[in-house]
Amino acid sequence: MGRLRWLTAGESHGRSLAVTIEGVPAGLPLGADELAVDLARRQRGYGRGARQAIEHDRAEIVSGVRHGLTLGSPILLLVANRDWDNWTDVMQVEGLDDDRAAGLAAAAADGNKRATPVTRVRPGHADLAGALKYGFNDVRNVLERASARETAARVAAGGVARAILGALGVDVWSFTAEVGGVAVDPARATRSRAEADDSPLRCPDPEAEAAMIARIDEARANGDTVGGVFEVVGHGLPIGVGSYVHWDRRLDAALAAAVMSINIVKGVEFGLGFEQTRRFGSAVHDIIEGRGEGGRWIHRSNNAGGLTGGVTNGEPIVVRGAVKPISTLARPLPSADLMTGEAVEKAHYERSDISVVPAAGVVAEAMVMLTVADFVLDKFGGDSMDETRDNLERYKERIGRAGKRPTVAAGAGNADGEGVGSGGDD
DSSP states (O other), X not given: OOSSEEEEEOOTTSSEEEEEEEOOOBTOBOOHHHHHHXXXXXXXXXXXXXXXXXXXXXXXXXXXXXXXXXXXXOEEEEEEOGGGGGSTTTTOSSOOOHHHHHHHHXXXXXXXXXXXXXXXXXXXXXXXXXXXXXXXSSTHHHHHHHSGGGHXXXXXXXXXXXXXXXXXXXXXXXXXXXXXXXXXXXXXXXXXXXXXXXXXXXXXXXHHHHHHHHHHHHHHHTTOOOOEEEEEEEEOOOTXXXXXXXXXXXXXXXXXXXXXXXXXXXXXXXXXXXXXXXXXXGGTSOOEEEEOGGGOEEESOOTTTTEETTEEXXXXXXXXXXXXXXXXXXXXXXXXXXXXXXXXXXXXXXXXXXXXXXXXXXXXXXXXXXXXXXXXXXHHOOSBHHHHHHHHHHHHHHHHSOOOOOOOOOOSSSTTOOOTTSOOXX
């Protein structure tokens, strides 16, 4: 693959986050206001921490766009960290002169947590493994990049992917499906998409959401954290995106990797997912009704989550991610010191959330959209959005038509015309 490429940069308390995106066709309408929508959605949700009150994320479009339209050249987005103002000496890029080094040492001696090197590694974080891998004696060098703050840059990039897919008739959204063991009941999921998105946990089931909030409050009261499950749904993809011919061309494999790359996700499933292992095949596989109106192939169910053999089958894509409880606890767990190797009563505490399932769903939307856009552009892409749109429409017309019946080729095996299907003995 590789039609759409992107990379993020930046640290949690550095000056800014950045993402560069290459492969976006020319002629796509794109503005900062559109990107701001998902960035705001990522910051909301019951159970979020104090950092969200500090940051008001907005992506500045630095390059790749002129007069509101993409140019086909790389796009650079910057998301400023407002909290940088409180970390300028601790996180400055340039080397410390003697005065500043002495100032930080004095601040640390006075108990300033920002200035104090982090050595009490936190269970559940990348602290220990990262520090040993890169040879650091201050875990801040790890946690600044391993922080979920980096996902703001992913969501900004996802906004570009949303614009690409939206122009091609593809729509992706998510909702909170479970928190702390309380799951949505489809029979009670009465909220519209807009209503769910505006609710405290971005949940379509009001009754379940109330119980979820109670679980978050319980965790907060105990100095604990709580996880859950988000669900991402994608509509509008035609049959045939992805491939079964090689492992790295399978769209389901790429989506699984993309969602699994989110800091807090520990499991991914499609459609029925693990529930399929508890049923007989007759109750799992989606019966194909046939070709319907407009040439669309219809399935009786969507247990496969819109993907069969690594290829879209025309049904909505359904991806779920299992979100572990936040690793940083207000009542820190016991741990060990990086330098001495000895046990400590409490791990380092860094400002944290109680639950981030709604926000994780928004990040997952971004990862799904970036992955799907890559595959879509690989199959239908052109230098401009008009060309890409034309390629897609011609393909949809072709697969919507009745095909020719297969015939047995005579072959060129011999002068008598015998070949495949000739009826001869082996």
